[in-house]
Amino acid sequence: MSNLSEASTAALDVEALRRDFPILSQQVNGKPLVYLDNGASAQKPVAVLxxxxxxxxxxxxxxxxxxxxxxxxxxxxxxxxxxxxxxxxxxxxxxxxxxxxxxxxxxxxxxxxxxxxxxxxxxxxxxxxxxxxxxxxxxxxxxxxxxxxxxxxxxxxxxxxxxxxxxxxxxxxxxxxxxxxxxxxxxxxxxxxxxxxxxxxxxxxxxxxxxxxxxxxxxxxxxxxxxxxxxxxxxxxxxxxxxxxxxxxxxxxxxxxxxxxxxxxxxxxxxxxxxxxxxxxxxxxxxxxxxxxxxxxxxxxxRLDRTALAAAEDALLARANALVDTVPGMEIIGTARRKVPVLSFKIAGLHPSDIGTLLDQQGIAIRTGHHCAMPLMDFYAVPGTARASFAFYNTLDEVEQLFAGLRKIQRLFA
Incomplete structure (x- = not known):
């Protein structure tokens, strides 16, 4: 049964939410899973299962x-x-x-x-x-x-x-x-x-x-x-x-x-x-x-406080945007004023697929490629991007882990 079976109006308890999603507790390649591919497919709560x-x-x-x-x-x-x-x-x-x-x-x-x-x-x-x-x-x-x-x-x-x-x-x-x-x-x-x-x-x-x-x-x-x-x-x-x-x-x-x-x-x-x-x-x-x-x-x-969920997602995106300058050569693709928590990016000298593979070795799941949007890739004159897409069950610490992972990859190719 869901840990949030009653409506919540208090501040969002992300750790309680995460317990509703069993898949998030596993390890990948010996590291705790950081799942940032929600735009492709989100994980399922116990209530659905x-x-x-x-x-x-x-x-x-x-x-x-x-x-x-x-x-x-x-x-x-x-x-x-x-x-x-x-x-x-x-x-x-x-x-x-x-x-x-x-x-x-x-x-x-x-x-x-x-x-x-x-x-x-x-x-x-x-x-x-x-x-x-x-x-x-x-x-x-x-x-x-x-x-x-x-x-x-x-x-x-x-x-x-x-x-x-x-x-x-x-x-x-x-x-x-x-x-x-x-x-x-x-x-x-x-x-x-x-x-x-x-x-x-x-x-x-x-x-x-x-x-x-x-x-x-x-x-x-x-x-x-x-x-x-x-x-x-x-x-x-x-x-x-x-x-x-x-x-x-x-x-x-x-x-x-x-x-x-x-x-x-x-x-x-x-x-x-x-x-x-x-x-x-x-x-x-x-x-x-x-x-x-x-x-x-x-x-x-x-059953959840949708306003609190939206605020949590906005905070994730804001933190990610604030960390972009910590990765030299990183460029965000798409800087619209109104956005959901999606971060598409490229890093000078790195292929998106290499970024995805090397992040996976650190337990971090993102999406790479043209994202079934080739005309958009042509518009930006790129073959593809790396994309981190967040959900309300992601944490600010996971955002930090993503950028730490990117800096580690960059050092490998320096």
Whole structure:
């Protein structure tokens, strides 16, 4: 059971939080694990592990069609998790909450669903900071329809160039697809403003929330976005499941993404009719235990003081920024005014992959490479970066260990 089973309004007790995450107590290469790869995938609290274990031990069965007790239990847990997600996003209805395998599948679903609305010469706006998952699906649809993908440029600091956005937004724009938070830069984009300006021209808005939901709760009705996608595993839930929020009218108008069981109302060789929302987009047996785990992850976060969590993450990033000057030749990529705790960097004379390998030998886990954002790497004229991404269970001492590790590596190559 979680050590923080009751709501906390006191100062954040990071050591108590860390006890909720068993994996953090291990050693790697003979050193205590310092896990700073949370932007790729966050670790899981006991509350999530227990919820999934309890599902498999006490209620596993297929959902919706079983005429027996276990089927009823599984369906109640599965649909209960959907309601938890609805509440988390402040969606109007569970009909607007579609289970997917993750953000990537969610964006592919939207892109394919909107394809019939696109014509030759139409434009799809995406930013240069997007993850490949919010570029490639649009390129594939553009190739089929004759539409074209138009990039929105950035400032040197890694912020969206709002003047460039307004110049690109026009009569030909049909879709705006943009990240709420950049996975490389940590930049928090002004999505409410972007959505409002796009909506004034009738443009459909698609928000990639994968990097936002671990750090704050989005309100889809306040944002007034048409679609919002995120993945469970980045917000302390299991892998293999994600969520697509979509406005009900748009989802109703879109064709199914996949065919098979569950997404049908009636099948004959003459004609097949589709099931109602949200099941029209959920072909086949779903990831039931994973949905339960995601619901448990959201419940876990809801028991915590989110203001205290955000303050702790801000302190981690502030300490990291303050230590940059202690590593000669270190340069931060992305210095936006509003950021989540992500530090992408390069060090003169060192390849990012060497930095990652040598830090791992010290028990420190970071991410290196292009981070599925090659157009962004081209913008900064680098092959890749090293990236440390922090979560609320990280400590100021771990930030110090990261920079001590970097200085040690630098001495090796001096």
């Amino acid at each position: 227990d919820a999934m274990d309890r599902y498999y031990r006490e209620m596993h069965a297929n959902v919706h069609r079983g005429a027996h007790t276990l089927g009823d239990r599984a369906t109640a847990a599965f649909e209960g998790a959907r309601e938890t997600v609805r509440r988390f996003l402040n969606a109007a209805s569970t009909r607007e909450i579609i289970w997917t395998r993750g953000t990537t599948e969610a964006i592919n679903l939207v892109a394919n669903g909107l394809a019939p609305r696109l014509r030759e010469g139409d434009e799809i706006l995406v930013s240069r900071m997007e993850h490949h998952a919010n570029i490639v699906p649009w390129q594939m649809v553009a190739e089929r329809t004759g539409a074209r993908v138009v990039p929105i440029e950035l400032t040197a600091e890694g912020e969206l160039d709002m003047d460039a956005f307004r110049q690109r937004l026009g009569d030909r724009t049909r879709v705006l697809a943009i990240a709420h938070v950049s996975n490389v830069l940590g930049t928090i984009n002004p999505v409410a403003e972007l959505i409002a300006e796009a909506r004034a021209l009738g443009v459909v808005t698609v928000i990639d929330g994968a990097q936002a939901v671990p750090h704050f709760r989005p309100d889809v009705q306040a944002l007034d976005c048409d679609f919002y996608a995120f993945s469970s595993h980045k917000m302390f839930g299991p892998t293999g499941i994600g969520v697509l929020y979509g406005k009900e009218a748009l989802l109703e108008a879109m064709p199914p993404y996949q065919g098979g069981g569950e997404m049908i109302e009636r099948v004959s060789f003459e004609r097949t009719t589709w099931n109602q929302l949200p099941y029209k987009f959920e072909a086949g047996t779903p990831a039931i235990a994973e949905a339960v785990g995601l619901g448990a992850a959201i419940d876990y976060l809801d």
